[in-house]
């Protein structure tokens with residue numbers, strides 16, 4: 001298995017006592033081009049492992065579930081968007097785990113992340129915001145999330161990248177999953193779907209501001225953010241109603257502020273009682289892809305942004321979590337990175353309404369991506385570059401101590417301090433091989 005596939009799994013939603021005891025027993029990977037119904041595949045796979053949870057060694061623990069934005073779109077018959085910039089990551093990943101002996105804690109090695117390249121410019125992003133507003137004007141949609149992507153070369157220990165992202169402050173739905181040639185690490189604050197017995201809940205986040213006193217006041221007082229939030233709460237109520245006992249959908253919490261890294265976010269909780277006999281496939285079809293990262297009406301929004309975003313959303317803006325017995329716990333894959341052999345990828349966006357200011361939307365997306373990028377920069381030990389001799393990545397400039405965090409505009413940014421550099425620490429280069437002789441001599 002590649003070094004990416006060897007990174008220890010840590011799906012969100014797994015009990016702390018099980019986290020370091022997961023032993024893979026079965027796996028299904030599916031891509032949009034494979035055809036078929038990902039909701040049915042996910043439900044059939046999970047149902048095989050939905051047995052009473054016993055802690056004993058060898059007993060089933062549960063199933064890690066990763067659903068890409070495109071797989072979610074297929075579940076509802078919506079447009080899947082441009083091709084993913086990380087084709088190595090499947091669109092649906094289901095991994096069943098049993099309990100094994102506790103793994104000793106291993107400190108992740110050092111890593112380096114190089115310069116970031118965006119898939120579109122700020123000006124193109126702003127144009128997409130205006131295109132959404134024109135569609136709102138024509139009555140086609142009334143909120144639509146527009147999402148951008150950027151990527152950078154990396155080297156070192158992918159477990160270090162995974163730990164850095166999953167450990168972002170406020171990443172209540174942080175987690176890690178990997179396979180041959182790919183890794184996904186989420187630093188998400190957003191719960192997507194929980195099901196426990198007959199109770200289902202979804203927790204849309206909508207409304208973002210810098211984590212300052214002024215940002216908090218601005219968010220609480222913003223007509224635009226509250227309107228956008230309530231529209232998405234209504235979408236989520238409608239989504240749950242499809243599988244709910246009639247009349248059981250309720251908003252338990254509305255527009256509560258919570259902090260993630262350097263941002264305030266507004267969050268709500270929408271609950272229902274699931275109608276008896278409703279299976280996981282029907283629940284997934286009702287709520288996927290998550291309302292807070294799509295918009296409304298969902299199908300119209302999917303069609304609209306498919307033509308606006310230059311690259312696909314990959315595993316971002318989807319769902320990632322754990323299914324056990326009669327429990328489902330999934331987070332939304334925002335603030336999430338995907339890593340392939342060469343590059344680390346991150347996506348970020350925000351909800352566009354009639355009242356959106358295009359430049360502010362660009363700055364908001366930069367602040368979200370910038371927080372993940374700054375976290376990686378603060379722990380990164382140098383700039384990766386390819387060795388001309390062997391083509392493998394090596395670390396250059398690892399000794400600079402301070403570097404400016406990337407990308408945050410409009411007063412959303414900050415300086416970050418790097419840790420002591422650890423050039424080529426870890427388990428080898430991006431291709432899973434040892435660095436070339438010249439690189440080894442540099443250590």
Ligand SMILES: C=C(O[C@@H]1C=C(C(=O)O)C=C[C@H]1O)C(=O)O
Nearest residue numbers: 206207208292334348349350351
């Ligand atoms: C699209 C993203 O975030 C979504 C949009 C938000 C917003 O518009 O305020 C907030 C949380 C997310 O549900 C992202 O983080 O990239």
